[in-house]
Amino acid sequence: MLCRGSVMRFIRSVLSAAFLFSGCVMSPEIDTAISAGGRNAAYPALLISAEVAAIADAAGGTTTATIAPTAPPDTDERRAKALRARAARLRAPVLDPATKQRLRAAETRQAD
Secondary structure (H helix, E strand, O other): OOOHHHHHHHHHHHHHHHHHHHOOOOOOOOOOOOOHHHHOOOOOOOOOHHHHHHHHHHOOOOHHHOOOOOOOOHHHHHHHHHHHHHHHHHHOOOOOHHHHHHHHHHHHHHHO
16 A cells, blocks of 8 residues: 655655656747738737727628627716716624624733
């Protein structure tokens, strides 16, 4: 029967061998050269989902069913209201008065 120490030594030796042999692996050559066209290209434009859907529809694509609709305008107000309510709950006292009194009594007992 194997003891726990021998299992740990075996695992440690297997991991050590794996680390040793991983240092001998040749990494693939990656071409990092940037063409002149790529270097002078404009930064890509950021589009909202409605614009992406319009472009896809114009190109004959059928992606409008898979793109999430834009949020209704009142979403921001509802989110702000929910955040304000959460902030109010976080500002509330953590300990109720009975717990505070019990902790203070325990503190005075410890001080004596």
